[in-house]
Amino acid sequence: MTHSHALFATPEDVEAAFYTAFSQCDIAAMQKLWAHDAVVCVHPGSHAISGYSAVLRSWAYIFDGAELPDIQLKLVSRHASEGLAVHVMQEHIATGEKTTALLLATNVYRKYADGWLMVEHHGSMVQSQQVAHTVQ
């Protein structure tokens, strides 16, 4: 799979670009950091979206008319191998006068011949300190 745009030197560079694109609602920047093959995105509370085009359409939908969010990040965990990196990030997202939302995201980065790109983003809203007892 070839990519027409410049890739990133490290997983951390992709992640920085991802959160800059997210906080600026910049779909052109977002288009440049996802791989073209086998990507998947789970927005909080939503189904899995598979494939580059569908994933980018979902971000365009989120960005359309949105107030620019303020996103405060904290690294929860990081696993890395030669070709894959998996980061769990805590995201505090504030938009306008709305209440700040607390989310957790698993971000997965993959190394291609020319560098790193994002292949997965799985976000979930933190709704409670409690572990649910009925279903996991």
Added chain:
Amino acid sequence: MTHSHALFATPEDVEAAFYTAFSQCDIAAMQKLWAHDAVVCVHPGSHAISGYSAVLRSWAYIFDGAELPDIQLKLVSRHASEGLAVHVMQEHIATGEKTTALLLATNVYRKYADGWLMVEHHGSMVQSQQVAHTVQ
């Protein structure tokens, strides 16, 4: 980091053991498939739980007194490298007469000297087909 129990030959073997332990509410089996270092678990709607002991306590809490769930799985995506594997799974979970819940999980497996173990489980409930418009 050494593990006192036998490890698994493939990421798929860990995953099969994970869902068997989950569906049987078998905490002893669950204890044998998580790595001892740098593990993280996000139960749906909850905060991140870090560390082997805390992660296993959370599963013991979920299993305590629970009806055995029926879990139907579908692989959504898979990324693998020499030392890491990341699977996104769709989980249909049914318990007793309760409504079936639809969840998505990112499961991460890591290769140690003697084989593979689980290092991350990030579950989220699918609440809507819609992508939320206000926060991601």
